[in-house]
Every structure is written in structure tokens, then in C-alpha cells.
Amino acid sequence: MLLQLEGLTVRFGGVEALSAVDLSLAPGASLGLMGPNGCGKTTLFNAVSGVVRPDGGRVLFGERDITAWPVHEIARVGIARTFQTARLFALMTVRDNVRPAAALAHAGEEKANVERALEVAGLAAKGDTLAGELSLGEQRRLEIARALARSPRLVLMDEPTAGLNPEETDALAELIAAALLPVAGLMLIEHKPDVVAALCPMAILLDRGRKVAEASPAELFAGDAFRRAYLGAMDGSGGARPCG
Amino acid sequence: MNDYLVGVLANIGIISFVALSAYVLLLAGEVSFGQQAFFALGAYAAGMGTAMLRWPLAPALLLGALVGALTAALVGRATLRLTGLYFAMATLAFAEMVRILFELFTFQVEVAGGLVGPRGTDGFGDIRYLFENEITPAQYMAGIWVLLAVTLASFAAFDRSRYGRALRQAGADPLLAELQGVAVVRVRLVAAAAAGALAGLGGGLYAHLLTYVEPGNFNIMLGVHSLAYGLIGGLGTALGPVLGVLIDIGLLESSRLFAGYRMIVFGGLVAVLLIVRPRGLLDERAVHRLAGFCKGLLDAVAARRLDRSLRRR
Numbered sequence: 127m128l129l130q131l132e133g134l135t136v137r138f139g140g141v142e143a144l145s146a147v148d149l150s151l152a153p154g155a156s157l158g159l160m161g162p163n164g165c166g167k168t169t170l171f172n173a174v175s176g177v178v179r180p181d182g183g184r185v186l187f188g189e190r191d192i193t194a195w196p197v198h199e200i201a202r203v204g205i206a207r208t209f210q211t212a213r214l215f216a217l218m219t220v221r222d223n224v225r226p227a228a229a230l231a232h233a234g235e236e237k238a239n240v241e242r243a244l245e246v247a248g249l250a251a252k253g254d255t256l257a258g259e260l261s262l263g264e265q266r267r268l269e270i271a272r273a274l275a276r277s278p279r280l281v282l283m284d285e286p287t288a289g290l291n292p293e294e295t296d297a298l299a300e301l302i303a304a305a306l307l308p309v310a311g312l313m314l315i316e317h318k319p320d321v322v323a324a325l326c327p328m329a330i331l332l333d334r335g336r337k338v339a340e341a342s343p344a345e346l347f348a349g350d351a352f353r354r355a356y357l358g359a360m361d362g363s364g365g366a367r368p369c370g
Numbered sequence: 371m372n373d374y375l376v377g378v379l380a381n382i383g384i385i386s387f388v389a390l391s392a393y394v395l396l397l398a399g400e401v402s403f404g405q406q407a408f409f410a411l412g413a414y415a416a417g418m419g420t421a422m423l424r425w426p427l428a429p430a431l432l433l434g435a436l437v438g439a440l441t442a443a444l445v446g447r448a449t450l451r452l453t454g455l456y457f458a459m460a461t462l463a464f465a466e467m468v469r470i471l472f473e474l475f476t477f478q479v480e481v482a483g484g485l486v487g488p489r490g491t492d493g494f495g496d497i498r499y500l501f502e503n504e505i506t507p508a509q510y511m512a513g514i515w516v517l518l519a520v521t522l523a524s525f526a527a528f529d530r531s532r533y534g535r536a537l538r539q540a541g542a543d544p545l546l547a548e549l550q551g552v553a554v555v556r557v558r559l560v561a562a563a564a565a566g567a568l569a570g571l572g573g574g575l576y577a578h579l580l581t582y583v584e585p586g587n588f589n590i591m592l593g594v595h596s597l598a599y600g601l602i603g604g605l606g607t608a609l610g611p612v613l614g615v616l617i618d619i620g621l622l623e624s625s626r627l628f629a630g631y632r633m634i635v636f637g638g639l640v641a642v643l644l645i646v647r648p649r650g651l652l653d654e655r656a657v658h659r660l661a662g663f664c665k666g667l668l669d670a671v672a673a674r675r676l677d678r679s680l681r682r683r
Contacts, residue, residue: 175549197548207549215542217654222535229532230551256658272550 128153128188128311129174129280135182136169136335143169145335146183153279156312158322158329158343162356166335167315168210171282174313175207176200187280202230204279206272206310210288212265216258220249220268223257228275239275246305247271263294270301273310280311287321299324319347331355376507378624380579382615383514387572388592389599389611390521391565396600398561399541400450403593404461407468408438408569409576410588414472414488416574417583420499421486422479427499431574438570439563446562450555465593472585493584497577514575518612521568525608537561569596598640604652613652 129151136144144166151157159167172178174185176197185193192200201207206227215223221240228239244250247267252260257268266286273281286302287295299321306312307325316322322329323343331339331346333355339346346352391405412434419430449460478487488494500510528534539547540554540561548554577583599614618636622628628635647653 177545196553197545198551198553201549201551213543213546215539215546217542217649218535218538219658226532226535226539226550226552254662256655276551 127151127186128155129313130186131170131174131183132186133183134170134173134180134185136166136173136178137181142335144173144180147332147335147337149330149337149340151280151311151313154307154311155328156307156314156326158326159313159315159332160317160322160329160346160352161332165332165355167332168284169335170332171207171284171313171315174200175205175282204277205282206276206278206280207282208266208269208273208284208286210285210315212262212269214257214260214265214268216256218257219254220244220257220260220271221253223268224272224275227272230276239277243271243275246274247301262289263298266290266294266298267301270298270306274305278310280313281306282313284315285317286314287316287318295321319343371508373507376511378620380507380511380514382612382619383511383518384572384575384579385595385599385619386518386612386615387521387575388569388596389603389615390525390608391569391572392593392596393600393605393608393611394537394561394565394568396597396605397537397541398558399544400453400558400562401458401597402461402565403458403590403597404463404465405565405569405596406588406590406592407461407465408442408566409573409592410468410472410583410585411441412438412570412573413577413583413588414475414494414573415570417494417497417577418487419574420578421494421497422481424481427503427578430499431571434574434577435567435571438573439567442566442569443559443563446559446566450558450562462590462593465588465590469585469588472588491585493582494577495582497581497583499578500581510579514579517571517575522608522612529607533557598636601648601650602640602643604647604650604656606649606652606654606657610650610652614650 127150131147131149133146133148134144135142135146147166147170149157159170161167169178173180176192176195176199180193183193184191187200187203187205190203192203221244224240224243225236228236228243241250244253247270249264249267249271252264257265260268269286283302287298290298295318302312302325312325314322314326327342328340329343329346330337331351333351338355339349339351341349388405388409391408392402395402395405415437416430416434419425419433420427425433445461445464449457449464452460472488473491475488476490478485478489480486484496486496499505536547536552536557539550540552540557544554595618599618600611601614602617603612603614604610617639622632622636643650
């Protein structure tokens, strides 16, 4: 397995943000993460990437237990991450945003890999532009270029299409499918069903920190668990909660 | 060149080192009000090197830089996990501690029939290496600027290296930098040590220029100014803090342009710039535009040369 979570639990004070979540991802596979806001999707990414330390359970990456590792060491073993709002070094050029990632993976071939990643992401002409001057769509592409440049084994993408219009969404999904899926495993948090269905053969549903279903996106969207998680119980046994 | 101008230029060169020291920490995302402590440690260590141990100037200056670096690394280890206001307060507290320790520090040895060494609040005099070795003020000033030029050239090379990028990334967004594989705490520790070395070197140069230092020379105003120089001049390049020093010492202080109102003008300048250009005159955007302009200019010159040579054929 590329990634295995065993009983992953994260608490913030009295709130259990993740409750004993188990999942596994084979090398090169992709998995969608769905669920309403506050269900623990981003917390799961934070726990895998080392940003928060789990209160219980284990994160296994390949053969290694990376549960208590510092963030930069987890990054160095090949886990790349993007954020819900594009996170870039705004005062550095596009090229300089990508360079450190390329250096991480390709000692001595840094320059060629930076250019290749920019080319694939459609940013070759923007290499000398400050990252803060890019449009939102280009910033999303830059995040992908940065992930690509380091030859990751796993990419965690947190709502990559948030804020994009339908054309930009389709173009970004195509880019992810063409450039990332063939080379790395993918875990994708996304609220747009079409995007999840296009990129992930399997998806899990989180509700209040628990994994409540795992199925193909089509089965998941049609299931009761999905409706319950997003709209609340319809039989009067529980109140509806806002959906994400 | 008259003596006054030589003195001003030497002073600008020396203060640039402590300004660069605060600048390095600003790049690392930390605000230090305490770089004067390492300046003081460098001044005392280098002064003791030449006046008490009778060392030549170069190894004494090196000793000052080394003492600054080691102390900064030790202090950094204890404080660099703090951020923002807490780090700023810790550095200020440390600097005041150092200043008070020097007020209590007396250690004199007999050299050529007289007692030489730090004497608490009375300071540390007789750092007479320049006189004893017949180095003129103009020669010393030239030496200071050669050292500064080498330092600035090193900064330019560093900025283009992966370590330079890692430092700026750690300062801009520590979490994102960690996610790119940058060991932020280690980067900041190395930055703190380098900043300590720069301040220590500046302190050593300062002690030998003045021949006399006292704890009062290293009060909080020096720390505040060091920080302000980077914020005025800009954080996009190491030339920024030097520009800040030039504006303050070269223009406001030395020209006596605003006489007794200098500090009001200086404070006002800092306040205005923090509002309209929070990262200083030579900020990252300005440096990026300048670099683009220079590249365009060089490309045009190269194209013209190529065109001319083709016509000749």
C-alpha cells in the first residue's frame, strides 16, 4: 500500500475531528474525500502531512510509520499538498515557487524539471512573473506545477477547483488527469461531484469525523449515507445540518 | 577627502552591518529588537583581541564575528520557536541583559605597563590598534567598505541559491515552506547565527574606529534603528538596509538637514513607509521590476551587437 491510515483520531479539545478513520490507498490510485464542511476532510490531510499530530492511530506511508514525523520530513518522502485557497509565495517568481520542490526530487536536474513542470501546467510563459500577480486559475496551475516538479508519490489536493468557473474547472480537472494521475497517487477533497467522478474511481464519505461510506462516486452520490451527511436525517430522527 | 566625510562613510559602513543583521532575521520572518547585543559582544571581543591579547586586527574581527554567531545560535535555540511579539520581546530582554552585564563586567590585564580592558560602566578604552599600526582613518574606512562590498556580493549570490530561497520562503509562509521540505527551525537558527556574525563583525569594526566603547553605546535605540533601516530601504535586496542607513546617517544625520528634528523626521519616515510601502523602498516588487528592466536592457545591447556584427560580414 502507498498510504494506510489505521484508526486515525484527532481531537481539538473536546471535539473529535477524526474518529478512528481507517483507509488505504494503493500506489498510483486515486481516492475522493467527500463530506459536509467540518466533517474532518482537511483535518485528515493535516494529519497525513504532519501539520497536526494525531491523538491516536497511525499513518503508514509505504513501509514507514510517519505518524510523528515533522512536516518537512514528510514532504521529503514524497507527499505533496495543495490548499483550499491557493497558497503561494506571492513575492517570488513563478519559477522560484517551483524550484525548491524540483530540488527536493532531482538533484542536478532542477532547472530542466522546473521548466518541464511549468510547461505541463501551461505556465511556461509566466516563469518570471511574480506568483501574486497570477489569476486564480493560474495560481491553481502553479500549485500543480509545484507538486509535479518534485515527482511526488502522493498528492493531497484540497478543493483544487474552489472559486473557478466551469471552464477553468474542466481545464484543471483535465490537467490533473493528464499530468498527475499517471505519475502519483491522489487524494482529492472536492465538493463538485463531476470532478470527483472524473478523477477518482473510489471515494469515501466522512461525516462528523467518521468514515461512513466507501464506494464509487456514482454509488456514493446515490446512497442514503450521502444524503444524510449533506442534508441531515429525513425521517425526523435528526436535524438537518448545513451542507458544504 | 576631509575627516568629517571619512568619519561619516566609516560610520555608514559599520552601521550597515548591524542593519544587515536585523535584515537577515526579517527575511526569516522574525523581528528582532536585540541585534545591538551581538554588536556589543563583537565590539568587546574584538577589542579584547587587539588591546589585551595583542592579536592582529583580522583575527580579532573574526573573533568578534564568531562570538556574535555562537551567542546568537545559543539564544536562537532558546527563542526561535517563539514568533511575532514574543520573539521581539525575548530579543529585547536579551539585549538589555547583555548591556547590563557589560556594566558589571570588569576584566583588565597589564599591557605595556598600563591596565587595559573593560571597566564596567566606565567602558573599555585604549583599543588603539589603528594608531599603533599607523592605519589612517581613510584606509580604515576603505577597508570597511571593501568588507561591506564582499558581504553584499555574498548576499547577492546567496539570494539566488536554494538556501536563499529557503530563507525567504521560511519567512514568507513557514508552513508552506515546511511542506516544500524546508526545515524552517533549522533555517531560522542558521539565519540567527549569520545575523549574529554580521552584527559581531560590525561591532568589532566599531570598537576599533572609536577606540573606546561603553555599554551605553549598545542601547535599544541602536536595535530599533537597525530594524528600521531594512524597513525603510527595503527587504527585496541586501542593498535595502544599506540604503536605509544612507538615508538616516548619510542624509538626515550627517547633513544636519533637520538638526534637532532628525528623530522626528526619521520616525515619521518609518511610519509613512510602513503604511505605503510596508516592505520598504527596494521591496520585492521593485527589485523584480528593476531586474526585468536590466535584463531587457542587456538583451537590447546584445541584439544590437549581434546586428552590427552581422552587417559587417
